[in-house]
Amino acid sequence: MLYLVDKPNGQIVAEVAKLDDDAKVVLIKDGVYLDPATMTGKVYVMEDDVELRGLKERLAGKAEPIDYPQLVELIIKNKVANFA
Secondary structure: OEEEEOHHHHHHHHHHHOOOOOOEEEEOHHHHHOOHHHOOOEEEEEHHHHHHOOOHHHHOOOOEEEOHHHHHHHHHHOOEEEEO
16 A cells, blocks of 8 residues: 655554555655654655755655656555545
């Protein structure tokens, strides 16, 4: 499942994703402030949100940056749980 996560729901998603062997987490908006290491599964961050908040260096190598077309592709290919 694909989890779209904003900061206020980060802890909830971290717990729910632990139960999902195929978890994919996308940190969006202020969700990019969350520590990707607390998430289970593949973790992505929205490039625009990372750059806007000046977090590129802090998140380098911790999560895969994606753009909007890549996000749309993930949404089309996966079931989605929206926590944003």
